[in-house]
Amino acid sequence: xxxxxxxxxxxxxxxxxxxxxxVTGLSVxxxxxxxxxxxxxxxxxxxxxxxxxxxxxxxxxxLNAISGFTPLTEGTITLGERDLGTASTAQRVRAGxxxxxxxVRLMERESVLxxxxxxxxxxxxxxxxxxxxxxxxxxxxxxxxxAAAMAVLDLLGLGADAERRVDELPFASRxxxxxxxxxxSEPSVILLDEPAAGLDRSGRRDLAxxxxxxxxxxxxxxxxxxxxVDLVKSLCSHVIALASGALVCSGTPAEVFGDPRVQQAYFGxxxxxxx
Amino acid sequence: xxAGVSDRMTAAPGQAAPARPRKSTRSVAVRxxxxxxxxxxxxxxxxxxxxxxxAQVLAFGIATLGLEILYxxxxxxxxxxxxxxxxxxxxxxxxxxxxYGVPAQLGAVLVVALVTGAIVAVPTLRLSGLRLALVxxxxxxxxxxxxxxxxxxxxxxxxxxxxxxxxxxxxxxxxLYAYLIALVPAALATLLAVHLGRTQLGRRxxxxxxxxxxxxxxxxxxxxxxxxxxxxxxxxxxxAGWLYSVVAGFISPADFNLFASVYLFVAVILGGAGSVVxxxxxxxxxxxxxxxxxxxxxxxxxxxxxxxxxxxxxxxxPDGMVGLARRLLTRAQRRRVTATEVAA
Ligand SMILES: Nc1ncnc2c1ncn2[C@@H]1O[C@H](COP(=O)(O)OP(=O)(O)OP(=O)(O)O)[C@@H](O)[C@H]1O
Ligand SMILES: [Mg+2]
Numbered sequence: 001x002x003x004x005x006x007x008x009x010x011x012x013x014x015x016x017x018x019x020x021x022x023v024t025g026l027s028v029x030x031x032x033x034x035x036x037x038x039x040x041x042x043x044x045x046x047x048x049x050x051x052x053x054x055x056x057x058x059x060x061x062x063l064n065a066i067s068g069f070t071p072l073t074e075g076t077i078t079l080g081e082r083d084l085g086t087a088s089t090a091q092r093v094r095a096g097x098x099x100x101x102x103x104v105r106l107m108e109r110e111s112v113l114x115x116x117x118x119x120x121x122x123x124x125x126x127x128x129x130x131x132x133x134x135x136x137x138x139x140x141x142x143x144x145x146x147a148a149a150m151a152v153l154d155l156l157g158l159g160a161d162a163e164r165r166v167d168e169l170p171f172a173s174r175x176x177x178x179x180x181x182x183x184x185s186e187p188s189v190i191l192l193d194e195p196a197a198g199l200d201r202s203g204r205r206d207l208a209x210x211x212x213x214x215x216x217x218x219x220x221x222x223x224x225x226x227x228x229v230d231l232v233k234s235l236c237s238h239v240i241a242l243a244s245g246a247l248v249c250s251g252t253p254a255e256v257f258g259d260p261r262v263q264q265a266y267f268g269x270x271x272x273x274x275x
Numbered sequence: 276x277x278a279g280v281s282d283r284m285t286a287a288p289g290q291a292a293p294a295r296p297r298k299s300t301r302s303v304a305v306r307x308x309x310x311x312x313x314x315x316x317x318x319x320x321x322x323x324x325x326x327x328x329x330a331q332v333l334a335f336g337i338a339t340l341g342l343e344i345l346y347x348x349x350x351x352x353x354x355x356x357x358x359x360x361x362x363x364x365x366x367x368x369x370x371x372x373x374x375y376g377v378p379a380q381l382g383a384v385l386v387v388a389l390v391t392g393a394i395v396a397v398p399t400l401r402l403s404g405l406r407l408a409l410v411x412x413x414x415x416x417x418x419x420x421x422x423x424x425x426x427x428x429x430x431x432x433x434x435x436x437x438x439x440x441x442x443x444x445x446x447x448x449x450x451l452y453a454y455l456i457a458l459v460p461a462a463l464a465t466l467l468a469v470h471l472g473r474t475q476l477g478r479r480x481x482x483x484x485x486x487x488x489x490x491x492x493x494x495x496x497x498x499x500x501x502x503x504x505x506x507x508x509x510x511x512x513x514x515a516g517w518l519y520s521v522v523a524g525f526i527s528p529a530d531f532n533l534f535a536s537v538y539l540f541v542a543v544i545l546g547g548a549g550s551v552v553x554x555x556x557x558x559x560x561x562x563x564x565x566x567x568x569x570x571x572x573x574x575x576x577x578x579x580x581x582x583x584x585x586x587x588x589x590x591x592x593p594d595g596m597v598g599l600a601r602r603l604l605t606r607a608q609r610r611r612v613t614a615t616e617v618a619a
Contacts, residue, residue, distance in 0.1 A: 067492070093494030105489035107481050109549070109594075118482045121475060121493045128503055131474040132467065138474060145475070181493065 018188045018221040019080030019096075020045035021066060026075035028061050028245075035061040036245040038075070043240070045080070048215055048222045050236035050253070052229075052262075057242040059225045060102050063191045066223075067099040068092050079189065093122055096188035100195060102225070104178045106166050112177050113149055113162040119181035120145040152180045155210055172198045176207070183214055190222045196231060204228060208235045229257065314458065318451055326450035327522060328566055333457035334519040336558035337464040339542045340551065341511025344468065346540070347548035348477065349504035350484030352404060354536045355395060355411040358418040359509045360516030361531030362391050365422065365429050367517040368437050368526060377440050384513045392509025396502045415533055422528040434527030437520045453522045460518055464511060468551045471507075480504050481549075541581075545588055547595025556596045 021043040028036040036058040043049045051059045064070035066077055068089040077084045079095060087095075098119070106115050123145070126137045153159045156176045166174055179195050195211075196204045208231055215222050226232050232239060232253060239256040241248040249259045256262055317329035342356045366387045367380040375383075399410050423432050439448035440456070447453045471477040479500045482490045490497055520526045529535075538561045545560055546553025568577040592599045 069488075069491070089491045090494050090496060093492070098494075099492050101488070101492070105486040105492075107485040107489075110481055110485075114478055114481065117475075118478045118489075118495070119493050121479065121495050125475045128476045131476050132471065141475070142473060181489075185493075 018046045018219050019082075021189065021221060021223075022076075022078045023062070023066075024076045024078075026062075026065060026077065027073045028058070028065055028070055029073040034073075034245050036065065036242075039242075039245070039247055040075075041240055041247050041250055043221060043223055044238050045221050046219050047237045048211070048224065048235055050232040050239040051223060051225045051242065052227070052232060052239060052256075053242035053248070056244075058245040059242055060193055061245075062242070063099060063193055063223070063225065067097060067191055069099075097191070098122065098182050098185060098187035098189070099191035100178050100182045100193055102193040102197075104174050106174060106177055106181075108167040109165060111163050111165055112153065112158060112169070112180075113146075115166055115177050116149040116153060116180045116184050117145055119184035120148060122185040122187070123148075148184050148186075149180070152184045155183075155214070156180050157206065172200070172203055175199070179207070186218045186220075188220050190220050192223065193225045194227065195224065196226060196228060204231055211235060233257065318454060321450075323450055325566075326454050328562060330450070330453045330457040330522040331519060332559050332562045333454070333461040334515050334522055335539070335542070335562050336461055336515075336555050337518065338512045338515035338539055339546070339554040339558040340464050340468045341508035341515065342539050342543050343546075343548065343551070343554040344471065344480070344511065345504050345508035347543055347550070347554075348472075348484060349480040349501060350403070351501055351504060352408045352540075353411040353505075353508070354408050354533065354540070355415040355418070356508065356512055356539045357531045357533075357535030358415045359388060359392065359512035360519060360535070361418060361422065361526075361528070362387055362509075363513030363516030364437075364520035364526045364531065365516075366513070367520055368435055369428060371438055371440075377442060380517065381514070384517045385510060388509045388513030389506055392506045393502070395509075396505035400498050400501060412533065412536075415536055419528050419532050422531075430527070432528060434525055434529075436525050437523070439524060440521050447521045448524065457518055457522055460514055464514070465551060465555075468554070472551075476500075476503065541585055545585065545595055547597035547599075550595070550597040553595050553597035 023039055023041050023043070026036055026039040027034055039058075039062070051062060053059050061070060065072055066084075068084070068087060068091075071086075079092075079097065082095065084092065107118075123141075125131070126134060126141055131138050131141075150159060150162065153162055156179065158173060158176055158180065161169065161173065166177060169177070175195060175198055179192065182190060182192065192211075196207050199207060211222065211224070212235065214220075224232075224235065226235075236253055238250070239253050240250040241256050241259070241262045248261050249256055317326060321329055338356065338360050341359075342353070345351050345353055345356070363384045366384050370380045370383050395411065395414050399407055402410055422429050425431070426433070429435060439446055441447070442456055445452040445456055447456050479490070479495045482493070482495055483497050483500045487497055490500075516531070519530070523530075542557030542561045543554060544557070546555065546557030564581055565574065565577045568574050568580075588595060594601075
C-alpha cells in the first residue's frame with residue numbers, strides 16, 4: 001500500500017496529524033437501558049487504540065456512537081477540533097473516519113474485488129454522468145481504484161482471491177475482505193470491531209502485522225475492539241477498558257492489564273469461558 | 276486462512292501492485308463470436324413476422340436491462356416499469372403526430388422519461404420491497420387510466436397506429452430494417468449496462484441492495500443512488516417503449532399495463548437478476564414464448580406453463596438461467612480438474 005494514493009486523493013488526510021477522538025460525558029440509551037453511561041475518555045490521535053471489555057460492555061456501542069450509527073443520548077464526541085455533534089455518517093466518512101462491523105456486512109454474491117472497490121467511494125470520484133459517459137476520466141479513476149484495491153488485497157493475502165465470490169470464501173477471509181474495504185481509502189480514523197474474530201492464531205498475528213504496517217505507512221488513529229489479550233498487547237499503544245457501559249481504566253497496555261479491576265472484570269470472564 | 280497472511284504476501288513493499296487478472300483473449304474472442312452469431316441469426320433464420328418479433332425482443336431487452344439495473348442491482352422493486360415504456364412510446368407517438376422527426380422524438384423521450392422517473396422516484400425514496408411494489412403498481416394503474424382517458428391525444432383503449440420511421444434508407448416497416456434499427460439502441464444499452472457495472476455508481480447500487488448499513492459506512496449516499504437507478508431504468512424503459520412502438524407499428528394501453536410490468540419482472544428473475552446476459556435471455560423468453568404457444572395453436576397454455584416455469588425457477592434456481600449455467604460450468608470445470616489430477 002505504499003503511496004498508492006496521493007494526499008490530494010485522500011479526503012481528510014491533508015490535515016497533517018491523525019485526530020484525537022475525545023469522548024465527554026457520553027451516554028447511549030436503548031429504551032431504559034444504558035449501553036454506555038457517562039463515559040469520558042480520549043482515543044489519542046495517531047495511536048493504535050485497543051478497546052477491551054467483556055461481552056455487553058459497550059464496545060460496539062462506542063464505535064457506533066463515534067461513527068454516527070447510533071444517536072448520542074448525552075455528551076459530546078469531538079474529532080480533533082471538530083464537534084461531531086449530529087454530523088451524518090457520510091460527513092464523518094468524508095472527514096476521514098471509516099469503520100468495519102462486528103458482523104461482517106458484505107455483498108455476498110459479488111467478487112472480493114467489487115467488495116473492496118466500494119470502499120473507494122470516499123475518494124474523489126467523477127460525478128455519475130461522467131462515470132457513464134466521460135470515459136477517459138472514468139478509466140483514470142477506475143485504474144486508481146483497482147490499484148488501491150489490489151494493493152490492499154495483496155497486503156491481506158487475498159490478492160489471489162480477488163475474482164472469487166465472497167460467499168465462496170471461508171468466514172475468516174470474509175472478515176478480512178471487510179477490513180480491506182475499510183483500509184482501501186486510507187482513512188485517517190479507522191474503527192475495527194473485532195477484526196480478528198474467527199482467525200486462527202497465525203492469522204491473528206498476520207493481521208496484527210498488517211495493521212501495524214498500514215498504520216506505519218499511513219498514519220491514522222486506529223481503533224480496534226479486541227478480546228485477545230496478547231493481540232492487544234502486541235498491537236496497541238493505548239488501551240481503553242470498558243465494563244457495563246463505563247470506563248474501568250485506560251492507559252498503556254501494561255498499565256491497563258496490570259490494573260486489578262481489569263483483571264477481575266476482564267480476565268475473570270475470559271478464564272470462565274475459554275473460547 | 277489456513278495458509279496465513281504472510282505466506283501469501285507476495286507483493287514486496289514499493290513493488291507495483293499486480294494488475295487485476297485479465298480475461299484471456301481467447302475467452303473474449305469466444306464471447307464476441309457468440310454475440311455475432313446470436314445477432315446475425317434472426318435475419319438469417321427468420322423473415323417477415325418473426326423478424327418483427329426478434330426486433331421486439333431487442334426493444335424488450337432494453338427495458339429489461341433497465342429493470343435489471345433498478346431491481347437486479349439496486350434491489351428496488353418497481354411494478355410501473357412498463358408504464359415508463361408507455362411514456363416513451365406515447366411521447367414518440369404524439370410528437371410524430373405533430374410532424375416531429377426521430378431526433379426530436381428521442382430527445383423528448385429522454386426528457387419525459389427523466390421527469391416522470393423523478394416524479395415517481397423522489398416520493399418513494401423511503402419505500403422498499405413490497406410497499407414500493409404496491410405504490411409503483413398504483414402509479415402504473417394511474418398511467419393506464421390517463422391513457423384511456425386522453426383518447427384525443429393517445430387513441431385511448433382503441434390504440435394508435437404508429438407511423439414507420441425512416442432512418443437513412445432503412446424503413447422500419449420492412450422487417451429486416453426494423454431489426455437493424457433496433458439493433459443499434461440494443462447494443463448501446465447493453466454496452467452502457469455492462470459499463471455501469473465497472474463504475475463506482477454501479478458498485479454503489481450493489482451495496483445499497485445488499486447492505487444499506489455497509490453503504491453508509493463507506494459514505495454512499497443511499498437516496499441519491501436509488502434515484503439515479505430509478506432515472507436510469509426509466510430512460511432505458513422510455514427508449515425501449517419508443518423502439519417497441521416503431522417496430523410494432525401499433526400501440527395500445529394494454530401493451531404497457533400491469534401484466535407487461537410483471538412480464539418484465541419475470542424476464543429479470545428468469546434470466547438471473549444482476550446479469551446483463553440474463554436480462555437478454557429473460558427478454559427473449561417473455562417475447563418468444565407466447566408467440567410459440569400461439570404458433571402451436573395453444574395460446575391459453577402459455578400463462579399456465581409459463582407460470583409453472585417461473586415457479587420452478589424461483590424455487591430451484593434463485594439466480595436464474597445465468598446462475599444455473601454458471602453453476603453447471605463450474606461443476607464441469609471442477610470435474611475436469613479432478614480428472615486431470617487423477618490422471619497425473
Ligand atoms: N440496538 C440496541 N438495542 C438495544 N440494546 C442494545 C442495542 N445495541 C446494544 N445493546 C445492548 O447494549 C449493551 C452493549 O452492547 P455492545 O454491543 O456495545 O457490547 P459489546 O461490548 O460490543 O459486546 P460484545 O463483546 O458482545 O460485542 C448490550 O447489553 C446490548 O445488549
Ligand atoms: Mg461488540
